[in-house]
Amino acid sequence: MENYIVEMLNITKEFPGIKANDDVTLRLKEGEIHALLGENGAGKSTLMSVLFGLYQAEKGKIKKNGKEVKINNPNDANSLGIGMVHQHFKLVEVFTVLENIILGVEPNNKGFLKKEEARKKVMDLSEKYGLSIKPDALIENISVGMQQRVEILKMLYRDNEILIFDEPTAVLTPQEIEELLSIMKDMAKEGKSILFITHKLNEIMDVADRCTVLRKGKYIGTKDVKDTSKEELSKMMVGRDINFTVEKEEQKPEDIILSIRNMNIASNVQDKNAVKNLSLDVRAGEIVCLAGIDGNGQTEFVEGLTGLEKIESGTITLCGEDISKASIRQRSIAGMSHIPEDRHKYGLVLDYTLEQNMVLQRYWQPKFQKNGFIKFDEVREYAEDLIEKFDVRSSQGPVSKARSMSGGNQQKAILAREIDKEHELLVAVQPTRGLDVGAIEYIHEQLVERRDAGKAVLLVSLELEEVMNVSDRILVIYEGEIVGELNPKEINVQELGLYMSGAKRDSEKEKDNG
Amino acid sequence: MARKENSSIRDNFSIKKITKSKGFSSFTAALMAIFLGLIFGFIIMLVANPQNAFSGFRYIVLGGLGRFGDVLYFATPILMTGLAVGFAFRMGLFNIGASGQYTMGMFFALYVGFMWDLPGATHWIVAITAGFIGGMLFGLIPGIFKALLNVNEVITSIMFNYIGMYLVDMWIQNNSAMYVSEMTRTRYLPDSVQLPALGITGSNVSLGIILASLIAIVLYIVLEKTTFGYELKATGFNKYAAKYAGMKGKRNIILTMAIAGGMAGLGGAFAILAPAEIAGSSMTYEPINIIAANGFTGIAVALLGNSHPVGIIFSATFISLIQRGGTLTSLVGYKPEIIDIVISVIIYFSAFAMIMNTSIKKFLIKKLGIKIKDEDSESADLVDENSESEEVQ
Numbered sequence: 001m002e003n004y005i006v007e008m009l010n011i012t013k014e015f016p017g018i019k020a021n022d023d024v025t026l027r028l029k030e031g032e033i034h035a036l037l038g039e040n041g042a043g044k045s046t047l048m049s050v051l052f053g054l055y056q057a058e059k060g061k062i063k064k065n066g067k068e069v070k071i072n073n074p075n076d077a078n079s080l081g082i083g084m085v086h087q088h089f090k091l092v093e094v095f096t097v098l099e100n101i102i103l104g105v106e107p108n109n110k111g112f113l114k115k116e117e118a119r120k121k122v123m124d125l126s127e128k129y130g131l132s133i134k135p136d137a138l139i140e141n142i143s144v145g146m147q148q149r150v151e152i153l154k155m156l157y158r159d160n161e162i163l164i165f166d167e168p169t170a171v172l173t174p175q176e177i178e179e180l181l182s183i184m185k186d187m188a189k190e191g192k193s194i195l196f197i198t199h200k201l202n203e204i205m206d207v208a209d210r211c212t213v214l215r216k217g218k219y220i221g222t223k224d225v226k227d228t229s230k231e232e233l234s235k236m237m238v239g240r241d242i243n244f245t246v247e248k249e250e251q252k253p254e255d256i257i258l259s260i261r262n263m264n265i266a267s268n269v270q271d272k273n274a275v276k277n278l279s280l281d282v283r284a285g286e287i288v289c290l291a292g293i294d295g296n297g298q299t300e301f302v303e304g305l306t307g308l309e310k311i312e313s314g315t316i317t318l319c320g321e322d323i324s325k326a327s328i329r330q331r332s333i334a335g336m337s338h339i340p341e342d343r344h345k346y347g348l349v350l351d352y353t354l355e356q357n358m359v360l361q362r363y364w365q366p367k368f369q370k371n372g373f374i375k376f377d378e379v380r381e382y383a384e385d386l387i388e389k390f391d392v393r394s395s396q397g398p399v400s401k402a403r404s405m406s407g408g409n410q411q412k413a414i415l416a417r418e419i420d421k422e423h424e425l426l427v428a429v430q431p432t433r434g435l436d437v438g439a440i441e442y443i444h445e446q447l448v449e450r451r452d453a454g455k456a457v458l459l460v461s462l463e464l465e466e467v468m469n470v471s472d473r474i475l476v477i478y479e480g481e482i483v484g485e486l487n488p489k490e491i492n493v494q495e496l497g498l499y500m501s502g503a504k505r506d507s508e509k510e511k512d513n514g
Numbered sequence: 515m516a517r518k519e520n521s522s523i524r525d526n527f528s529i530k531k532i533t534k535s536k537g538f539s540s541f542t543a544a545l546m547a548i549f550l551g552l553i554f555g556f557i558i559m560l561v562a563n564p565q566n567a568f569s570g571f572r573y574i575v576l577g578g579l580g581r582f583g584d585v586l587y588f589a590t591p592i593l594m595t596g597l598a599v600g601f602a603f604r605m606g607l608f609n610i611g612a613s614g615q616y617t618m619g620m621f622f623a624l625y626v627g628f629m630w631d632l633p634g635a636t637h638w639i640v641a642i643t644a645g646f647i648g649g650m651l652f653g654l655i656p657g658i659f660k661a662l663l664n665v666n667e668v669i670t671s672i673m674f675n676y677i678g679m680y681l682v683d684m685w686i687q688n689n690s691a692m693y694v695s696e697m698t699r700t701r702y703l704p705d706s707v708q709l710p711a712l713g714i715t716g717s718n719v720s721l722g723i724i725l726a727s728l729i730a731i732v733l734y735i736v737l738e739k740t741t742f743g744y745e746l747k748a749t750g751f752n753k754y755a756a757k758y759a760g761m762k763g764k765r766n767i768i769l770t771m772a773i774a775g776g777m778a779g780l781g782g783a784f785a786i787l788a789p790a791e792i793a794g795s796s797m798t799y800e801p802i803n804i805i806a807a808n809g810f811t812g813i814a815v816a817l818l819g820n821s822h823p824v825g826i827i828f829s830a831t832f833i834s835l836i837q838r839g840g841t842l843t844s845l846v847g848y849k850p851e852i853i854d855i856v857i858s859v860i861i862y863f864s865a866f867a868m869i870m871n872t873s874i875k876k877f878l879i880k881k882l883g884i885k886i887k888d889e890d891s892e893s894a895d896l897v898d899e900n901s902e903s904e905e906v907q
Binding site for chain 1: 739740741742744747748751752754755756757758759760761762
């Protein structure tokens with residue numbers, strides 16, 4: 001008899017019209033890292049929400065240390081020692097780190113806070129697990145990585161022994177991911193049991209002891225990670241073989257499409273410029289990847305390039321036309337397509353229908369309007385065409401609200417819109433963020449297809465694997481400067497990491513630019 | 515990932531299929547708000563004066579019907595201020611300055627009425643156009659502040675309510691051609707500038723209500739059928755995406771506020787230029803330093819009409835109806851203020867109505883076991899939507 005700390009047996013959770021979990025069994029051993037793998041919508045989060053008391057299952061039971069328990073709400077879960085780091089953090093932005101950690105369980109003396117006591121406990125925990133934090137910083141001022149550490153400390157502060165991580169790496173940089181994974185290992189060593197929701201196979205291979213796979217709400221199986229392979233797991237997850245390497249022909253770069261010279265952009269958080277004297281060229285028929293750790297000026301660079309913010313100085317030339325001061329619309333007409341980093345904030349009007357979103361860049365063109373009146377028939381026809389061509393799935397076709405669509409299909413819709421629009425340059429910013437392997441594969445294929453069609457592609461990415469796989473040429477950005485130009489065929493991930501962390505730079509390249 | 519998953523799935527599978535359209539559900543929401551508001555109003559009347567509560571309540575609901583011409587007459591200005599608030603609201607702007615715009619429009623119309631001598635029908639046509647321009651100017655200024663300097667339109671337009679009111683009172687009092695100081699009101703307007711009456715006896719109802727309804731329909735067409743409406747609503751839903759798509763946000767803010775102001779200005783013109791029942795007289799304005807209540811009633815009208823121009827036609831008529839009915843409750847000993855309380859409650863409930871709509875549907879689903887089947891693959895796709903959409907809220 002194995003020693004299971006938590007068992008979820010034959011859990012079935014139904015929502016009207018759908019079985020989110022169908023007879024799913026998950027057993028967590030004490031002190032192990034147990035990965036829960038599945039595509040978007042496979043029911044991973046629902047299962048964890050049942051364990052955390054957010055939902056009640058219709059069928060099945062939950063056992064803790066062999067005894068059946070009833071978890072009606074997160075407070076029950078908490079008192080059983082179950083803690084959860086949600087994908088979207090639940091932090092009070094205007095409170096300090098320390099205040100957030102103790103929120104709800106404040107040590108007090110007749111209503112007066114005993115902050116020093118709390119601080120000591122928090123700092124002890126932080127030291128013990130290597131979770132470096134600034135206890136007095138406000139949440140709104142710290143990085144996403146540190147916010148996540150705050151969430152972890154919240155669980156540790158409450159002496160939770162079963163820790164649920166809901167896609168914890170989706171928002172982190174490669175370095176932060178590495179750090180987090182080693183922290184998770186340490187915590188497991190200390191006897192904590194960890195449930196780790198993810199769809200990134202590499203992470204599972206790195207840290208997990210066992211892995212349970214769900215597909216469309218059904219239990220597929222549980223594997224010992226050391227006895228399995230990425231290929232096997234992905235087949236279990238998707239139900240078919242997945243191609244991990246992006247297949248592409250030799251590139252044939254042609255004329256320069258985009259040329260940036262000495263671009264400077266002010267930072268909105270500090271006095272220093274976020275982008276410093278940046279120059280780069282992108283040719284037709286190549287994918288150039290701007291690689292770097294998050295927060296090294298990529299966001300500002302893209303805003304400056306696409307016209308969302310003004311640049312301080314420098315020139316941007318697109319197809320021979322100076323667009324340094326052009327409006328967003330003018331840049332779009334000049335041939336720029338843009339897949340934005342934040343698909344909800346910029347890429348879509350979530351309360352508009354799919355067809356309305358499909359013409360977001362083109363509604364003003366004569367094809368879609370006459371004398372200011374929208375030609376609805378044309379819009380519908382165009383949207384249906386794109387939906388079919390790009391296989392965008394939604395519940396009601398062109399009239400589905402964008403908000404009701406899955407992340408992968410939302411991204412497909414944006415991709416369809418930006419690719420189908422007349423363009424010479426495609427700026428794709430973290431186009432695969434938060435997507436599952438099937439969707440990632442599709443997006444990568446499309447980027448390569450653009451390149452082969454003779455378009456220039458500028459990909460901004462934080463994912464090392466994506467950088468190495470998709471690009472023809474890598475430019476590394478560090479603190480707002482290009483510090484290296486690399487050929488993905490000639491370097492390895494470790495070397496790329498050195499450039500990205502600023503430990504190494506091309507000295508010649510520097511001179512060229514200067 | 516939160517409890518929301520529940521409701522979002524229901525959104526996708528049940529609500530839309532039960533009620534089909536968004537229009538229907540906001541209509542039922544408004545009806546429910548009205549229903550609950552009336553019940554609450556009835557309870558207040560019971561508390562205030564139990565013997566007459568029933569007859570008083572009858573007056574509120576049905577009293578206005580007897581003088582429907584009057585109902586339409588009083589609906590005209592609040593229909594226009596309702597459009598002023600609702601139209602701006604579709605772009606995410608809260609135009610609380612309808613009162614100032616209304617007063618300014620009224621002044622411009624008065625000025626044309628007294629100071630310009632124009633032949634026949636051109637007189638009132640020019641006067642309402644002037645009213646439109648007056649209101650537009652007072653919408654334009656907060657719009658410019660918002661667009662160029664990012665000053666919150668709520669603050670500017672509240673201040674412009676006062677600026678507009680005091681300016682107009684000052685201008686009128688200083689103009690002896692317009693003002694009779696011993697009566698503390700404006701003189702009677704010439705006949706040529708008064709709007710053509712609709713000929714319903716015993717009321718002042720004029721062409722104004724027809725023009726106002728037509729304008730509402732025009733605004734509906736602008737919002738739903740034009741590229742400007744597309745941009746305006748996109749900006750209202752998500753200004754970042756609108757910017758990303760290259761829409762001219764600043765221009766659109768100024769334009770929207772100008773149009774909204776123009777609507778309120780027209781409301782002022784329609785109100786002051788309404789024909790008099792007694793020959794030789796007219797509507798008058800009293801410069802007594804009071805902010806026009808019709809501007810604020812417009813907020814209520816817009817909310818109840820869900821900022822939908824056609825919905826606003828109905829909500830303005832309804833609010834006017836119970837306002838008329840409310841004045842009749844004094845016959846059985848109620849203060850007319852009781853009706854203001856009832857209206858406030860209705861507005862209060864209309865904010866909750868959408869939520870209540872959802873919960874009633876939840877109830878139906880639970881109790882009656884309504885279930886809608888859908889393809890598995892699609893359903894799976896829709897489940898994870900909530901994990902993404904949370905970010906936005």
